[in-house]
Amino acid sequence: MTQDSTTSSVPTSLVEVAGLEKSFGDQQVLRGIDLTVERGTATALLGPSGSGKTTVLRSLNVLETPDRGCVRIGDAAVDFSALSRDKGERRRAVKALRARSGMVFQAHNLFPHMTVLGNLIEGPTQVQGRTRDEAVADARALLEQVGLTGREDAYPAQLSGGQQQRVGIARALALKPEVLLLDEPTSALDPELVGEVLAVIRDLAAQGWTLLIVTHEVRFARDVADQVLFLDGGVIAERGGPEVLSDPRQERTRRFLARMLEAG
Numbered sequence: 479m480t481q482d483s484t485t486s487s488v489p490t491s492l493v494e495v496a497g498l499e500k501s502f503g504d505q506q507v508l509r510g511i512d513l514t515v516e517r518g519t520a521t522a523l524l525g526p527s528g529s530g531k532t533t534v535l536r537s538l539n540v541l542e543t544p545d546r547g548c549v550r551i552g553d554a555a556v557d558f559s560a561l562s563r564d565k566g567e568r569r570r571a572v573k574a575l576r577a578r579s580g581m582v583f584q585a586h587n588l589f590p591h592m593t594v595l596g597n598l599i600e601g602p603t604q605v606q607g608r609t610r611d612e613a614v615a616d617a618r619a620l621l622e623q624v625g626l627t628g629r630e631d632a633y634p635a636q637l638s639g640g641q642q643q644r645v646g647i648a649r650a651l652a653l654k655p656e657v658l659l660l661d662e663p664t665s666a667l668d669p670e671l672v673g674e675v676l677a678v679i680r681d682l683a684a685q686g687w688t689l690l691i692v693t694h695e696v697r698f699a700r701d702v703a704d705q706v707l708f709l710d711g712g713v714i715a716e717r718g719g720p721e722v723l724s725d726p727r728q729e730r731t732r733r734f735l736a737r738m739l740e741a742g
Contacts, residue, residue, distance in 0.1 A: 580650030
């Protein structure tokens with residue numbers, strides 16, 4: 479991959495990551511991650527805490543800046559190994575990747591002083607420059623999609639955790655991203671609220687959205703994912719289709735999955 483997106487051959491994949499490395503101080507968290515995500519597919523990232531799953535996701539959205547490696551989303555590609563120290567160039571690189579991805583966080587991260595509708599239209603109007611009428615129309619359609627019609631004027635504190643996370647998903651979709659990045663979208667929820675959020679994500683997968691999901695929900699990943707990546711110690715230790723979760727090749731993967739299924 480290169481930063482020049484004007485090539486004669488058009489890649490069939492939507493997301494491509496090559497040689498991704500990231501350290502925090504003297505701790506190397508990513509040790510050369512390579513992955514490809516086809517358009518319209520769901521990829522599940524699983525692995526123990528500290529394995530690097532969330533750092534991979536945050537690197538795609540440049541919430542964490544990789545030390546080395548290349549990231550391409552659509553026609554925006556950045557080689558972090560060769561990225562200039564020029565602040566303007568770095569801002570442009572970050573903007574290009576973020577414009578093509580939407581992020582859903584563990585803890586919702588909604589603006590508490592804004593209504594549900596205000597949360598959804600903030601990005602489209604302030605960042606993308608769309609008209610308020612257009613943004614509101616899209617927001618209402620998205621709220622219907624995630625089962626929250628009629629909650630436009632509610633504030634986050636008036637919603638359950640599951641409702642807040644569904645607003646978070648709608649807010650990410652409001653930016654019309656090419657790929658949706660979901661970081662443990664159910665980990666902060668009470669068990670009885672998990673199902674309503676997973677149902678929304680299942681619908682998105684069925685509709686053909688491109689999804690990268692960091693999750694510990696093994697059964698959900700088996701049902702929804704087209705591709706499964708198991709991370710351990712900053713590397714992809716195992717990859718394949720959803721059958722990997724039923725018959726993993728690595729002993730480390732088998733032990734992890736057994737614990738997760740037992741806990742669930």
